[in-house]
Amino acid sequence: MLTDADGPAARCARLVKIYPSASGETHALRGIEASFPRGALTAVTGPSGSGKSSLLSVLALRERQSGGELWIAGRSAETLTGRALRHLRRYDVAWVAQRPTHSLFDGLVAREQVEQAARLRAADLAECARLLDRLGLSARAGARNRELSGGEQQRLAVAAAVVGAPGLVVADEPTAELDDDTSSLVLAELRRCAQGGSAVVFATHDQRAIAAADRVLHLRYGVVSTEAMAGAQALAQIDSTGRLQLPPEALALFPQGRAQVVLDGLGVRLLPADGRDAPSVPTDERHGR
Numbered sequence: 233m234l235t236d237a238d239g240p241a242a243r244c245a246r247l248v249k250i251y252p253s254a255s256g257e258t259h260a261l262r263g264i265e266a267s268f269p270r271g272a273l274t275a276v277t278g279p280s281g282s283g284k285s286s287l288l289s290v291l292a293l294r295e296r297q298s299g300g301e302l303w304i305a306g307r308s309a310e311t312l313t314g315r316a317l318r319h320l321r322r323y324d325v326a327w328v329a330q331r332p333t334h335s336l337f338d339g340l341v342a343r344e345q346v347e348q349a350a351r352l353r354a355a356d357l358a359e360c361a362r363l364l365d366r367l368g369l370s371a372r373a374g375a376r377n378r379e380l381s382g383g384e385q386q387r388l389a390v391a392a393a394v395v396g397a398p399g400l401v402v403a404d405e406p407t408a409e410l411d412d413d414t415s416s417l418v419l420a421e422l423r424r425c426a427q428g429g430s431a432v433v434f435a436t437h438d439q440r441a442i443a444a445a446d447r448v449l450h451l452r453y454g455v456v457s458t459e460a461m462a463g464a465q466a467l468a469q470i471d472s473t474g475r476l477q478l479p480p481e482a483l484a485l486f487p488q489g490r491a492q493v494v495l496d497g498l499g500v501r502l503l504p505a506d507g508r509d510a511p512s513v514p515t516d517e518r519h520g521r
């Protein structure tokens with residue numbers, strides 16, 4: 233079971249993920265700084281290719297980071313033995329893959345998938361039927377993966393992930409296959425899981441899921457560009473090395489890719505490198521809307 237009860241379920245600093253590619257290397261994560269508190273739903277958003285799935289698969293211990301630090305319940309992922317990693321993956325860190333069948337077992341019917349996860353986490357088996365019912369899957373409890381629709385598989389993968397409230401639930405686009413009604417069922421179940429004390433993290437492009445989150449981390453080019461608490465203004469993230477990512481519309485003000493950094497009484501102004509005062513930017517654009 234995850235320990236370090238007072239800290240976040242997971243935290244990363246300067247997290248880097250590099251994939252080999254035909255042209256050399258793809259730097260999918262370029263120094264992610266983030267923490268994932270228990271009891272909260274964190275949505276990870278960003279354009280295609282910004283690194284959402286890479287972050288989630290490292291966070292869920294499906295892949296190793298290439299650099300930087302990841303702590304799960306206060307333990308550095310790099311120092312975990314193979315056995316400790318398997319233990320965490322099995323009991324404490326639940327994973328809903330982008331393709332839900334990748335998180336499900338072929339040989340089991342729906343009810344058995346959830347019961348198997350419940351047994352591993354020493355959860356009450358009676359909860360499995362209630363969970364399937366809440367997710368609208370009672371009538372499909374005896375069906376195997378290939379007999380389920382994409383949306384049913386997705387709901388089933390979520391059921392198996394949340395049963396027994398593991399310390400960390402990581403889900404890659406858990407509502408992608410769902411209509412409004414079934415999406416609400418999944419989001420309600422993720423909320424219930426967070427209320428039980430789990431840290432729930434999901435990548436999404438879905439406005440319904442973003443609206444349901446307590447906080448939203450927006451990625452661009454493999455770093456956290458902004459972080460927003462529900463209903464609050466998004467704040468640009470300044471990482472531990474002092475870097476901050478400008479919104480795309482501000483980049484046009486710095487064609488040379490250089491800025492003067494001027495501290496004044498109110499904060500910091502960035503001026504084009506030739507010393508001219510920066511042209512004014514409409515307030516909405518400055519806030520990245």
Ligand SMILES: Nc1ncnc2c1ncn2[C@@H]1O[C@H](COP(=O)(O)OP(=O)(O)OP(=O)(O)O)[C@@H](O)[C@H]1O
Nearest residue numbers: 251252253258260279280281282283284285286287
């Ligand atoms: N297994 C892999 N091998 C090589 N490159 C990869 C691999 N997985 C991801 N990438 C590359 O890493 C970068 C980030 O990909 P990632 O899938 O994390 O982005 P994403 O934000 O989840 O995108 P999407 O919204 O399209 O799912 C992309 O350039 C992608 O091509």
